[in-house]
Amino acid sequence: MTFDRRIKIAPSILSADFANFGQEIRAIEAEGADWVHVDVMDGHFVPNLTFGPPAVKAFRPHVTSFMDVHLMIAPVDPYIEAYAEAGADMITAHVEAGPHPHRTLQAIRATGKKAGISLNPGTPAEAVEYLLDLCDMVLVMTVNPGFGGQKFIHSQLDKIARLRAMIGDRPVHIQVDGGVDPGTAPLVAKAGADVLVAGSAVFRGGSVADPGVYGKNIRAIREAAEAATR
Numbered sequence: 001m002t003f004d005r006r007i008k009i010a011p012s013i014l015s016a017d018f019a020n021f022g023q024e025i026r027a028i029e030a031e032g033a034d035w036v037h038v039d040v041m042d043g044h045f046v047p048n049l050t051f052g053p054p055a056v057k058a059f060r061p062h063v064t065s066f067m068d069v070h071l072m073i074a075p076v077d078p079y080i081e082a083y084a085e086a087g088a089d090m091i092t093a094h095v096e097a098g099p100h101p102h103r104t105l106q107a108i109r110a111t112g113k114k115a116g117i118s119l120n121p122g123t124p125a126e127a128v129e130y131l132l133d134l135c136d137m138v139l140v141m142t143v144n145p146g147f148g149g150q151k152f153i154h155s156q157l158d159k160i161a162r163l164r165a166m167i168g169d170r171p172v173h174i175q176v177d178g179g180v181d182p183g184t185a186p187l188v189a190k191a192g193a194d195v196l197v198a199g200s201a202v203f204r205g206g207s208v209a210d211p212g213v214y215g216k217n218i219r220a221i222r223e224a225a226e227a228a229t230r
């Protein structure tokens with residue numbers, strides 16, 4: 001993947017039909033998704049449980065774009081290799097997941113995968129200042145992680161702008177996740193985000209039988225974000 005700062009839409013399959021992941025992934029890609037975002041939750045770091053490495057391995061053959069795996073788990077280091085072997089293209093860990101996020105990013109890079117670091121809404125931008133040379137992406141959570149369909153937290157816009165300034169010319173993406181829709185997409189894009197994760201706002205109203213709705217939803221988010229950065 002070559003680095004570019006154009007707007008990328010990464011639907012979160014947390015909002016997909018859990019009985020149909022293969023078809024859902026193929027449908028969102030056919031309808032314009034740039035990346036596929038996989039939310040891994042452990043029932044400990046966040047109050048919900050989702051996908052272990054075997055599930056991610058099962059998704060892999062259906063993904064032709066880029067599989068971005070967001071680990072909302074603690075501890076995280078013991079599981080990095082397993083998610084890398086399962087086929088993640090990028091692995092994102094939380095800065096709050098343990099005392100050594102620098103070591104965690106080194107461990108992700110050692111697998112040959114792209115490395116991301118994520119911040120919960122209560123964590124300041126400065127928590128990743130000395131990690132930027134070790135990562136390919138900073139993920140700003142715009143909801144408290146654990147569930148789809150929550151309300152966007154507006155205070156995070158200032159954090160995105162601070163990170164954009166802190167990152168400068170480094171080839172580091174800013175991803176946002178939580179409550180992203182055509183109303184909030186322009187705000188995050190203007191603040192400096194380039195990878196927009198959206199679950200409910202992509203899957204709402206559609207299905208594998210009616211995938212055109214996914215395309216319409218993806219285009220609405222992309223167009224709103226791009227209009228704000230022109």
Ligand SMILES: O=C(CO)[C@H](O)[C@H](O)COP(=O)(O)O
Nearest residue numbers: 012145146148149179199200
């Ligand atoms: O990481 C997540 C929750 O922890 C989800 O990716 C996020 O909430 C997206 O869902 P929605 O777009 O419905 O808010």
